[in-house]
Amino acid sequence: MKQKTQEELIYLNMTMKVPYKWRTGETMGEFFRELKENGIIYANQCPTCGRFFCLPKSVCTRDHTVCTGRDKWVPVGPKGMVVTFFMAEQSFLLPTTGEMLKIPFAVGIVLLDGATCILQHALEETNPEKIKPFMRVEAVFKPKAERKGNIYDIVHFKTITE
């Protein structure tokens, strides 16, 4: 049998980096502006059915009422309670940074104080054994100078005891 020698094959390591800009719209823009400038998490309320939304919505998902009235905004949090959570234990490529997700990564469904609304965000506690339903948590904000007016202005929710 003819011996085949192993030839060197060339691979090109490339990175595709596509910049984009996304206008948040008025309602979400107001939410991010408050988050950046005052460090306050807001929820808004549907004037028809009375439900609260966090992040605020411009149209109610149930009855399609326009909810742009600023008088229906209430500050919520920064403390709240973990209703449930999920864990990422398999790392994957984050399309926004090109880096792999740091695992374990916990996402909490947080019921914020002040209104009946939930916010999904990262939890500081990443040991699933230590995350319990109804556990109290508090939002940790970036220092004001580093805030950019997006959801990452909240670093994560840390566990608190009260």
Add this chain to the structure above:
Amino acid sequence: MEAVKKDPVIFEGYVIMPYKYSVGSLASKFFIKLRDSKVLSGAKCPKCQMVNFPPRSVCPKCFSKIEELVDLSGKGKLETFTIVHYESAVQALKPPYAIGVIKLDGADTAITHFIGGADFKDIKPGMKLEPVFKAKREANILDIEYFQPA
């Protein structure tokens, strides 16, 4: 919402995807020659004798499989060119720079690459060019830094 006009909130982000691209057997030989011996080579069709530079493993004219590389002198002639002033996120160089279509001596197809070492006003179609290689070569087409007037 209040009647006060506020600046819109814009989220600026990137979609970043690293990937690995295998250039194939024939192009690997081409890039290894370029990296190790600074030699530019074309793919010669065994049937119609057409020399493709940059190399292709299938002849674009008669669709024959090409497995042979022939060494070229590296010198060539500028077919056409443009000066790039517009800046975008995906360029390898910062504008302004000249980019041209260069047909190497002995090749039947041309390559698009940068033109350097000359004032923009001195760049003319038909001028003789030669490649300038990078000191640290990594087996990709940017191992040729640019083509300069010969």
